[in-house]
Amino acid sequence: xxxxxxxxxxxxxxxxxxxxxxxxxxxxxxxxxxxxxxxxxxxxxxxxxxxxxxxxxxxxxxxxxxxxxxxxxxxxxxxxxxxxxxxxxxxxxxxxxxxxxxxxxxxxxxxxxxxxxxxxxxxxxxxxxxxxxxxxxxxxxxxxxxxxxxxxxxxxxxxxxxxxxxxxxxxxxxxxxxxxxxxxxxxxxxxxxxxxxxxxxxxxxxxxxxxxxxxxxxxxxxxxxxxxxxxxxxxxxxxxxxxxxxxxxxxxxxxxxxxxxxxxxxxxxxxxxxxxxxxxxxxxxxxxxxxxxxxxxxxxxxxxxxxxxxxxxxxxxxxxxxxxxxxxxxxxxxxxxxxxxxxxxxxxxxxxxxxxxxxxxxxxxxxxxxxxxxxxxxxxxxxxxxxxxxxxxxxxxxxxxxxxxxxxxxxxxxxxxxxxxxxxxxxxxxxxxxxxxxxx
Numbered sequence: 544x545x546x547x548x549x550x551x552x553x554x555x556x557x558x559x560x561x562x563x564x565x566x567x568x569x570x571x572x573x574x575x576x577x578x579x580x581x582x583x584x585x586x587x588x589x590x591x592x593x594x595x596x597x598x599x600x601x602x603x604x605x606x607x608x609x610x611x612x613x614x615x616x617x618x619x620x621x622x623x624x625x626x627x628x629x630x631x632x633x634x635x636x637x638x639x640x641x642x643x644x645x646x647x648x649x650x651x652x653x654x655x656x657x658x659x660x661x662x663x664x665x666x667x668x669x670x671x672x673x674x675x676x677x678x679x680x681x682x683x684x685x686x687x688x689x690x691x692x693x694x695x696x697x698x699x700x701x702x703x704x705x706x707x708x709x710x711x712x713x714x715x716x717x718x719x720x721x722x723x724x725x726x727x728x729x730x731x732x733x734x735x736x737x738x739x740x741x742x743x744x745x746x747x748x749x750x751x752x753x754x755x756x757x758x759x760x761x762x763x764x765x766x767x768x769x770x771x772x773x774x775x776x777x778x779x780x781x782x783x784x785x786x787x788x789x790x791x792x793x794x795x796x797x798x799x800x801x802x803x804x805x806x807x808x809x810x811x812x813x814x815x816x817x818x819x820x821x822x823x824x825x826x827x828x829x830x831x832x833x834x835x836x837x838x839x840x841x842x843x844x845x846x847x848x849x850x851x852x853x854x855x856x857x858x859x860x861x862x863x864x865x866x867x868x869x870x871x872x873x874x875x876x877x878x879x880x881x882x883x884x885x886x887x888x889x890x891x892x893x894x895x896x897x898x899x900x901x902x903x904x905x906x907x908x909x910x911x912x913x914x915x916x917x918x919x920x921x922x923x924x925x926x927x928x929x930x931x932x933x934x935x936x937x938x939x940x941x942x943x944x945x946x947x948x949x950x951x952x953x954x955x956x957x958x959x960x961x962x963x964x965x966x967x968x969x970x971x972x973x974x975x976x977x978x979x980x981x982x983x
Contacts, residue, residue: 551652554638566718583638590747592685594621598633598645600685603747605705612687612705612747613715614725625678626650628924646967650674654849655683663756664746666731666764669738677734680735681719683709684729693726697773699753700726703935709956712742735970779883784809788854792829800847811848819863820856820964823980834983855981858964865973866965867921867943872974873964878957882917883933888946893922893938895955898932912960914941916948921958 583626593602596719599618621633622645631652633645644866645654653673667683668823677683689765691704698718699708709717709728715736721727723940729823730743730781744764751763758765771779784807789799792863799811816837828838844851865871893915903910904925915934917920922946925936934955940946959966 548728567812572623574941579836583636583643584727585658585660587665589749589752592747592975593666594636595644598622598637599637599644603685603687603707605747605749605929607749608705610705612689612702612707614686614688617802620956621645621682621684622656623684624650624652624654624680625680626652626674626676628678635829643667650677652677654680654682659746662759663748663752663761664744664760667743667745669741672738673733675738679733680738680741681729681730681731682741683745684727685709685745685842686725686727688725690722690724690726693720695720698728700728701750701753704750706748706753707870707878708746708753708757710744710746710757710766711943712764712766716741717742738778757920762863769931784850786810786850787851788811788813788814788916790829793831793836793840796843800844800849802915803849804847808849811844812854814853814854817855817862821859821863823855824983856962856964857977857981859960859977860964861942865967866921868945870916870921870944871973873968873971874916875959875968876916876956877911877959880955880957882949882951882953883931885949885951887948888892888939890937890938892928892933893924893937893955894931894933896932898929899927899930899957900929902927906963908962908969910960912958912963912965914958914965916956916958917953918947920944920947920949 560632581596583594589606591602591606592606593627595601600613600621601615601618602611603613622633624631624647631647633648634648635646636665637644641658643656643851645656647653651674652833654672657668659669662784669680669682672680685707687700687707689700689705689707691701691703692701697705697708698710698720701707707728707887709718709730711730717731719729719731732738732741744760746753746756746760754774754777761773769775771781776782787803787808789811791799791811803811811910816825818826825833825837841851859865859874861867865874880897883894883896886893902913904913904927906913906923913923913925915924918941922934923938923941924934928935967977
């Protein structure tokens with residue numbers, strides 16, 4: 544249903560919004576009969592979503608059965624803000640001109656969220672925030688009484704009969720799903736990613752119709768999707784074959800093709816083919832002819848009637864040119880400290896003004912890493928100290944960088960790390976450079 548094909552009319556105290564391009568009604572109305580408050584009721588073919596006058600989600604009703612899946616004891620606010628490190632819930636919520644208006648008087652903030660009721664889902668778009676100095680905005684928050692199936696990757700919870708799904712519309716919007724007996728779903732956005740225009744889609748529908756509804760969502764709302772993935776995966780012939788992780792080379796590709804033919808394996812997924820994450824140059828020992836050799840291998844696999852994939856980790860290897868011998872300033876940091884005293888290139892203790900806490904002290908696949916950066920030097924530490932504060936048992940000049948002296952007051956930055964791989968600052972041009980290398 545397009546917004547331009549909607550008709551609005553009033554019956555009593557309820558304002559309806561109907562999409563005239565469909566026989567089925569998607570409506571929004573306000574019921575002012577609930578004591579001294581009011582309830583905002585959003586309704587489509589499958590579900591009735593109710594938000595009370597205090598901005599809390601109090602109804603998520605399966606229209607076929609009348610069952611309310613929303614947790615009504617200690618209702619969850621539909622929107623929450625953080626400002627200056629403190630969280631605020633709305634004190635009042637109202638509805639006007641197709642917008643939910645959330646008021647946070649203690650923080651002196653008002654948030655407008657535009658609502659579009661589609662045939663099978665709702666679209667929520669952050670239209671205005673009176674004070675953009677807020678730290679974050681959580682919206683489309685819902686806690687439900689259905690926990691038989693809970694999947695964070697797909698954003699789905701279900702009891703096997705009815706399903707709820709929250710999908711964020713682009714990279715600016717984060718997604719949260721907590722488990723337990725009463726799962727909670729919410730979207731979150733931050734000023735640095737431009738809060739205005741952030742969108743989330745909320746689905747409530749019979750479980751057996753969930754895939755078809757999600758197909759509507761990703762197509763109609765212009766989301767990025769794969770015709771062989773997500774809700775389309777079970778329909779795609781390409782997903783019916785098995786695959787093998789393989790270290791393929793120009794020299795052994797025929798052997799891998801022969802093995803897969805005998806075993807009935809449909810796809811060869813190439814691992815260990817690149818010299819480093821971030822630059823993704825083919826390994827010389829596997830592909831003496833470089834990128835052209837890699838391409839020839841892929842074409843040979845295709846000619847044999849098989850499919851081929853490349854295992855690509857979007858990050859930066861510690862030995863990649865973005866790190867060694869001079870670390871790129873655009874690598875992501877998740878904590879910053881201040882050098883308390885000057886140190887020479889041999890010091891094994893790095894004193895800081897702020898005591899480092901909550902950081903890992905080992906370099907391991909499941910750790911956040913133990914690497915700090917001062918200037919152009921990377922340093923690995925093996926212990927944290929609170930008195931005096933600082934990083935202890937340090938190995939200087941880590942990952943091929945050069946040990947150097949550093950002056951009091953310099954920044955001591957902890958590098959963000961997952962799976963022994965560094966990452967680019969998401970707001971930097973390094974993201975684009977790495978993406979270009981993947982595309983090449």
